[in-house]
Amino acid sequence: xxxxxxxxxxxxxxxxxxxxxxxxxxxxxxxxxxxxxxxxxxxxxxxxxxxxxxxxxxxxxxxxxxxxxxxxxxxxxxxxxxxxxxxxxxxxxxxxxxxxxxxxxxxxxxxxxxxxxxxxxxxxxxxxxxxxxxxxxxxxxxxxxxxxxxxxxxxxxxxxxxxxxxxxxx
Numbered sequence: 001x002x003x004x005x006x007x008x009x010x011x012x013x014x015x016x017x018x019x020x021x022x023x024x025x026x027x028x029x030x031x032x033x034x035x036x037x038x039x040x041x042x043x044x045x046x047x048x049x050x051x052x053x054x055x056x057x058x059x060x061x062x063x064x065x066x067x068x069x070x071x072x073x074x075x076x077x078x079x080x081x082x083x084x085x086x087x088x089x090x091x092x093x094x095x096x097x098x099x100x101x102x103x104x105x106x107x108x109x110x111x112x113x114x115x116x117x118x119x120x121x122x123x124x125x126x127x128x129x130x131x132x133x134x135x136x137x138x139x140x141x142x143x144x145x146x147x148x149x150x151x152x153x154x155x156x157x158x159x160x161x162x163x164x165x166x167x168x169x170x
Contacts, residue, residue, distance in 0.1 A: 013080050023075070029059040030071050031084060037068075038088030039095075041106045044068040073130060 015027040036057070037047055044065035047053070054061045063071075072081065089111045094100070096108040128136075 013083055014077060016075050016077050016080075025059055025063060025067075025071075027075075029057045030075065031080065032057045033059070033062070033068070034072060034076075034084045035088045035091065038085060039091045039106060040104045041110070042104075 013027075013031065015023075017023045017027075033047065033053070036042075036053065037044070042050075047068060048062055048064045051062050053059075076084070092106055092108055092111055095102050095105045
């Protein structure tokens, strides 16, 4: 599979980081990496171990999972995320349709048989936008966390609030 050799038309994709932002990783490299991730089904943690992907993807190194996650949530807007998913699904379909031997590529059935949530009346509107997730997390933190006590020791590295915030976000 050659995500690297493909030409990606990025003139319509926008990097949400401003020009002055000290992002150490190229935008194009960071777009190619999630395309690879989506096409193979690898986790962020697994990708961070594949440092041999850095050079072909035009990155100095493969960032750790927190950078990958933050890039997906903060650096990429909805258009870039949709582009990544569509491009990866195209790679998967083409790999299988052309019988290209790429064992790391997800099966075509994983992406072709997906249910379109927008047409299913029962599940319509069940997905949350990032804005809704952040708002819910903030409201829960501001109005609900004080009522809970985990019973953990006072010298813990992370406060209960940080733990609960992480759980709410997930």
